[in-house]
Each structure stands twice: as C-alpha cells, then as structure tokens.
Amino acid sequence: MMTVLKVENLAKHYPIKGWGKKQQSVTALKDISFEINEGEIVALVGESGCGKSTLAKVLMKLTPATSGRIELFSEHDYQDEKTPRSTDIQMVFQDPYFSLNPRKKLWELIADPLLIQKKASKEDAKIRALELMERVGLRTNMADRYPHMISGGQRQRIGIARALILEPRVLICDEPISALDVSIQSQIINLLLELRQQFSLTLLFITHDLTVVRYLAEKVIVMYLGEIVEWGDKEALFNNPSHPYTKALLEASPSIFGQKKHSPLTGELPSPVNPPSGCAFHPRCPIAQESCRQKRPLLREGDDKRLIRCDLV
Numbered sequence: 001m002m003t004v005l006k007v008e009n010l011a012k013h014y015p016i017k018g019w020g021k022k023q024q025s026v027t028a029l030k031d032i033s034f035e036i037n038e039g040e041i042v043a044l045v046g047e048s049g050c051g052k053s054t055l056a057k058v059l060m061k062l063t064p065a066t067s068g069r070i071e072l073f074s075e076h077d078y079q080d081e082k083t084p085r086s087t088d089i090q091m092v093f094q095d096p097y098f099s100l101n102p103r104k105k106l107w108e109l110i111a112d113p114l115l116i117q118k119k120a121s122k123e124d125a126k127i128r129a130l131e132l133m134e135r136v137g138l139r140t141n142m143a144d145r146y147p148h149m150i151s152g153g154q155r156q157r158i159g160i161a162r163a164l165i166l167e168p169r170v171l172i173c174d175e176p177i178s179a180l181d182v183s184i185q186s187q188i189i190n191l192l193l194e195l196r197q198q199f200s201l202t203l204l205f206i207t208h209d210l211t212v213v214r215y216l217a218e219k220v221i222v223m224y225l226g227e228i229v230e231w232g233d234k235e236a237l238f239n240n241p242s243h244p245y246t247k248a249l250l251e252a253s254p255s256i257f258g259q260k261k262h263s264p265l266t267g268e269l270p271s272p273v274n275p276p277s278g279c280a281f282h283p284r285c286p287i288a289q290e291s292c293r294q295k296r297p298l299l300r301e302g303d304d305k306r307l308i309r310c311d312l313v
Contacts, residue, residue: 128165189212225275
C-alpha cells in the first residue's frame with residue numbers, strides 16, 4: 001500500500017514578543033511523526049489547544065514548520081519553502097461561514113481554486129462548480145445565492161465542493177461538523193464517506209468527538225500538548241487503550257450503550273509556553289512516578305504495532 005503522506009520530526013514554535021532579552025516561544029508541535037496510506041481515514045483527536053489545527057495548517061503550508069520533514073506521495077520534501085503548495089492536498093475548514101467570502105456567489109466560491117490556478121476558463125469553471133454542487137447534495141438553482149442566504153450545513157457542503165474542485169488525493173477535515181447542528185452532522189459525515197469512494201480520497205479527520213471517530217476512522221492519532229501520545233488501529237485503541245490520556249478521553253466520552261464510570265482529568269492543560277519537564281502528561285496522570293517528571297518518554301512500538309509515548313504501560 002502506497003504512503004501518501006509521511007511526516008517526520010515535525011515541530012512548530014511561535015515566538016512571543018515581550019520585555020527582556022530572553023526570547024520565549026510557544027511550542028505548538030513537538031516531534032510529530034506519522035504516515036498515512038492511500039485510501040485510509042485517519043482521525044486526529046485531543047483536547048482543544050493540543051495542536052490539531054496547527055498541524056493541519058502546517059500540512060497545508062498555510063504556516064511554515066519550524067523544523068521537520070513532510071513528504072507527499074514520496075516525491076519531495078513538501079515542507080521546503082521553495083516547493084509550491086500541491087493541489088493534491090486540500091482542506092475543509094471548521095467554520096463553514098467564516099471560511100467563505102460573503103461577497104461571492106456560491107458557484108464562484110467553488111470555482112475560485114480553478115480560476116486562481118488558471119486551470120479553466122470562467123465558463124468551464126462554472127460548469128464544473130455546478131456539477132460539484134450536485135455531487136455534494138445542493139440544487140444548482142442555488143448557485144447565484146450568497147453564503148448568508150443558506151444554512152450552516154449547506155455552507156459546509158460548499159466548503160467541501162470547493163476543496164474537491166482541484167481533484168485532490170488527500171483531504172484534511174478540520175473539525176468540519178463541530179459548528180453544525182447535531183441533526184446535520186451525520187449528513188456531512190455520510191457525505192464525506194460517499195465522496196471518499198467517488199474520488200478515491202485519503203482523509204485526515206480532525207475532531208474531538210470520539211463517537212464520530214469510532215464510526216468513521218480506521219486509525220487514530222491521539223495528541224496531547226503538541227505531541228503524539230498514542231497512534232494505531234482504531235479497534236485496538238478503543239477496545240484496549242494504553243496511554244493514560246487515551247483512557248481518560250474514552251472514559252469522558254458519552255456512550256449510548258449505558259452509563260460509564262467517568263474519570264475526569266484533574267488539573268488544567270499545562271501552558272505550552274512553560275511545559276512540564278519530563279512527560280508532558282505527568283501533572284495530570286493517575287499513574288505518574290518520579291521518573292516521569294525527569295525523563296520524556298519516546299514514542300515506542302507496542303505489541304500490536306501501536307505507538308505509545310509512556311514508559312509505564
């Protein structure tokens with residue numbers, strides 16, 4: 001199976017301006033490494049502020065990485081600033097209203113990428129935009145409307161159509177249903193599954209909703225404070241989570257199969273400006289030992305080929 005996206009030792013630091021000589025920075029991503037194979041649906045989960053959206057922006061080259069390497073289809077170092085952004089990787093953004101230009105008609109929003117890339121005339125781009133409107137479940141007689149004239153679910157369908165018009169092979173979905181009504185969320189998820197088959201897509205699906213992950217994903221990456229703490233097959237991770245943070249996330253997730261004994265995390269998410277020494281999770285970990293405060297664990301392979309960042313499991 002071909003690897004379509006390979007990330008090695010990716011890091012992202014944001015400098016902080018302030019008084020004094022010492023330059024501080026926020027570590028948004030630290031030593032991120034993973035691979036995604038062609039046709040897979042990989043979910044990226046974690047608390048707000050763990051670096052999920054930052055990773056998506058770096059992968060899309062919307063912001064440069066501080067260090068590390070990104071390979072797209074094993075062709076080149078995609079993160080190299082001299083390498084142009086590839087049309088093979090596109091993104092569906094979280095907020096379906098603020099990600100759309102309110103002054104443009106719906107067909108123009110979808111056709112824009114084709115026109116910007118100069119891959120079609122205005123007439124051909126409009127024809128393709130109308131075709132995609134139908135593919136994502138929208139009537140073409142809505143083409144001349146503006147974003148404020150349609151619902152949130154319809155706006156997200158426009159965002160999906162816009163991402164697909166350049167015929168990408170990898171689609172990054174940054175919490176595409178979190179801003180939608182619950183009644184609409186399942187429609188968008190099912191639409192993405194249908195489009196994955198139609199367009200032979202590979203999906204990186206960013207979410208905090210583990211119920212969606214269990215329904216949608218094949219593999220799961222769990223992030224905490226800018227680094228991966230567990231990464232592997234969905235069934236193995238859900239049925240037998242290894243990292244204490246993964247266990248806490250699953251315990252806190254609502255279940256329709258009965259009451260669960262919730263074990264909420266104690267304490268607050270540490271500041272990325274001044275992260276804890278050793279294991280980043282040790283201040284909130286129920287099994288932490290003195291060694292966890294001193295040594296940062298490496299991401300190692302477990303018995304079932306799952307990757308785990310913990311020396312105690």
